[in-house]
């Protein structure tokens with residue numbers, strides 16, 4: 001499957017709708033449009049020409065393990081060397097660790113294109129950025145110096161080691177042990193499963209971030225600490241030394257992401273270095289997990305983009321049946337399926353999800369820059385509020401959409417989509433993990449409703465509703481935008497009422513959150529996508545006569561979203577209110 005970086009769409013989102021450079025500049029972060037575009041084009045080039053061609057073959061060949069270790073598919077190593085030589089891993093890392101110091105939103109653009117080009121390959125780089133950030137935020141200076149420059153440059157990669165055979169969602173059950181050695185370091189022992197990039201042949205060292213329990217730690221999540229455990233110990237001169245008791249005991253055989261090494265790792269008295277404080281490991285790891293959850297949303301966007309491109313290209317070529325009325329071409333034996341209303345429904349649905357998600361995710365990535373660097377404290381606090389509130393939506397809503405978009409791509413291709421040659425079945429297989437890892441989407445929904453909304457009495461959600469209300473007030477005088485204003489105002493009121501009901505309901509009924517959470521998250525996801533499409537529509541309408549055919553297409557997509565997709569929210573509101581007894585009725589399913 002070929003991949004064409006959607007530069008025009010990315011620029012529309014970044015520059016025309018979100019005005020990224022100005023937003024950053026007003027917060028004291030200087031970067032101009034040309035610099036952003038330069039990164040976009042450079043990264044797009046290596047993604048399209050070097051990394052994307054390895055996607056299909058890497059899926060067929062997969063990873064393999066022998067006595068020497070784990071081997072990535074042919075070409076992955078060379079592509080990685082070129083990626084590192086181009087300085088791409090370090091674009092948004094801190095300058096004093098050898099990074100480029102560019103805003104994190106720029107890093108998100110690169111992640112999106114990597115995921116579009118080759119999701120398996122992308123995973124070798126994406127977790128490293130999270131490990132970099134986690135160590136940077138939590139570790140002491142000595143540890144930072146030992147690991148960060150090599151992680152920033154891409155010379156080493158990183159992993160996150162949470163999951164164990166008996167513990168996935170419930171990390172309080174984990175049993176990996178960390179015993180002090182008496183010299184400040186710890187001996188780590190235990191088995192972790194499903195570890196992405198746990199072993200491979202791309203770099204000469206791997207930094208594992210491992211959650212483990214010290215000997216007298218309390219039970220549950222409060223007793224968990226975080227350790228940096230290199231695959232090879234670091235010598236006094238900072239180079240990889242002898243092996244460190246980290247063994248890859250197996251590779252998981254899985255549905256998709258065949259080029260990504262998902263490993264069973266056994267830690268056998270491996271030397272580990274405490275990151276942050278003892279028993280505060282989960283909080284430290286959340287720096288990485290929150291970034292990884294937003295990153296999963298971005299990866300989902302990337303996967304959906306490629307599937308959408310394949311469906312669109314196929315629908316233009318495939319001649320089948322007669323198109324309705326005026327689209328009919330008598331010179332052809334049949335018309336392209338792109339002219340069939342139902343095929344258009346599928347294509348437009350894909351494009352509305354991809355375009356709307358792109359706006360949402362770029363905007364949320366921008367908040368990570370504002371939170372980190374804005375000169376104004378109020379801006380930093382608001383960005384932090386928005387990120388904590390909406391990261392679960394970015395992860396869950398967009399990953400569910402990626403599965404939907406990939407599945408629609410298969411539907412557009414018909415039988416050809418189910419056949420492996422055309423690549424969209426790979427997209428669907430690769431996308432299917434996104435709603436599962438980095439905390440399942442059910443868990444994200446619970447996090448949103450229980451912790452982020454009910455947990456603060458609806459304060460952060462109220463802020464979001466207020467932002468949208470200010471927007472609808474602003475567009476109220478523009479007749480062309482009336483459908484957007486009406487739809488958003490109605491939803492704002494519905495969500496406001498629902499918040500009050502759910503906050504009160506959760507106090508009276510412990511099943512309320514579990515009953516309503518997934519529908520609530522979907523509702524908020526739709527609301528956000530509607531808000532961003534409305535902003536896109538405003539951008540186009542404001543252009544007036546200067547609007548091009550490209551802009552008119554964006555406006556048409558915005559209308560499609562509001563008319564054809566947003567009405568789903570009426571059902572979601574009802575479902576979020578449904579009785580808790582219906583789900584828990586033992587007559588329906590016995591426990």
Ligand SMILES: Cc1cc2nc3c(=O)[nH]c(=O)nc-3n(C[C@H](O)[C@H](O)[C@H](O)COP(=O)(O)OP(=O)(O)OC[C@H]3O[C@@H](n4cnc5c(N)ncnc54)[C@H](O)[C@@H]3O)c2cc1C
Nearest residue numbers: 160161162163167168169194195196436437438439440442
């Ligand atoms: C390809 C792949 C790569 C991965 N990479 C990594 C990695 O790099 N590092 C790592 O540590 N892990 C990794 N994982 C593990 C992944 O994060 C877990 O699979 C995921 O967190 C879910 O845990 P679980 O599989 O144990 O499912 P379980 O926790 O057993 O959950 C099973 C089902 O029960 C539901 N459930 C469980 N508890 C609750 C609850 N309290 N409320 C509502 N529903 C609940 C879940 O939503 C899910 O539907 C990877 C997994 C895969 C398949």
